[in-house]
Amino acid sequence: MADELARLLWGPQARPRRGPKPALSLDGIARAGIEVADAEGLAALSMQRVAELLGKTKMSLYRYVPGKAELVALMTDRAVEDPPDLTGGDWRTDLTAWSAALFRAFAQHPWLLETTVGARLMGPRELSWVERALAALDGKGLTGGERLDAVVLLTSHVRGIAQQSRASGTEAEARLVAALAGVLREHGDDYPATLAAMTAPTEERDQALTFGVERILDGLEALIARRAGS
């Protein structure tokens, strides 16, 4: 099971030596899946849908991929672009750029928000993102666990903001805002702080990503300084 997935994500794709030449390939299947998910969302992704995009029947896909979960894992690692280079040197600018790039990745393929959740076996590309972020924190006096925690913290924030800005601009969001406004109009007395925060001028928006990144980096910098000082 997990072995199978590890082989698919990390192992070599050796062509079998006997039998008919495969008409499809893992790459092609993954690309087709990405195309469907990009265009119609992850909910619309089905074996049937992917297969007909490739001009094959649904069952033929199972010759390449054990199941849908593995296909999604494959799509996920293929869809992520390579992480930015981060040759800046300053860890703050590095991690800021890293966060922005990660946000862009989520914006380009919103369904990644659903597929990169929870404990899972990461593929080469996904792991390379973690690697870059961890590397930026090297030699700052943090323990291994702290470095991992810091990267998870940054990732969670970017995920959260990407999630929040996902429905942004859609008609579904408009209906939601209207419904929330109606609720607050009626029960606003029970939620004074919420009402106050929401009726404040919208001002920024899109600043949410920067705001969180700066707070996190400020917090990390304080810790690093404390470690260096003692």
Added chain:
Amino acid sequence: MADELARLLWGPQARPRRGPKPALSLDGIARAGIEVADAEGLAALSMQRVAELLGKTKMSLYRYVPGKAELVALMTDRAVEDPPDLTGGDWRTDLTAWSAALFRAFAQHPWLLETTVGARLMGPRELSWVERALAALDGKGLTGGERLDAVVLLTSHVRGIAQQSRASGTEAEARLVAALAGVLREHGDDYPATLAAMTAPTEERDQALTFGVERILDGLEALIARRAGS
């Protein structure tokens, strides 16, 4: 649609004046759903499953709830306990306690991680969590948008840690760790920082929640101090 959900979550549950007395209730249905999701996970939650727990047929549920999505929304708001009181006074201790309580909520009902994702209409209880956190940030010189961003930031972190500690201890995690170890044994040279961070002594664990909360609060404190100083 959204109106329907708003009425279910926020509106009064007036008994219709004519017709047979309903054998079920929104509360009972939600409780049954929570029971299923707690015991077998959200994936095992089906109308059929809930109905047979109540001794009714699946279609009878649709007399109370328009669809599965609304049932899940209802379950979500019913499953969350009330937020802690936070009469402490100090905003840092308040938000620390708030984060810990939120983490406990996710630990008690792990499926909340799946249902409280993305833009959605929150129910009374869920919104009261937001209210408490926003109230703790009142009068600190932050704008409304910044207060909202700060709460989202904290929430994202707690979510991330809860997600990560979800599979903790299961046999699935053991297989995953083994698979990752195998991958790093083979490709570790390409991921030196990851290898270094992971082979470091496990030391803490369970400290991840505290670590992130402290970093975030440190970052917020720095901003607040800056605002107060100028």
Added chain:
DNA sequence: TCAAAACTGTGTCCGTCGGACGCTGTTTGT
């Protein structure tokens, strides 16, 4: 008093989904 209105519970049916299984045909090594 009684029938219409409003409502609940249920059985049936449909389309979609992931996936198991077995058959047919093709390529390659011996």
Added chain:
DNA sequence: ACAAACAGCGTCCGACGGACACAGTTTTGA
């Protein structure tokens, strides 16, 4: 030449969310 290994496909299954119509029940108003 023949068997092993493999690709593609058709068929079937169970589970799911949900539409719809029908029967039974309670209340309201004429």
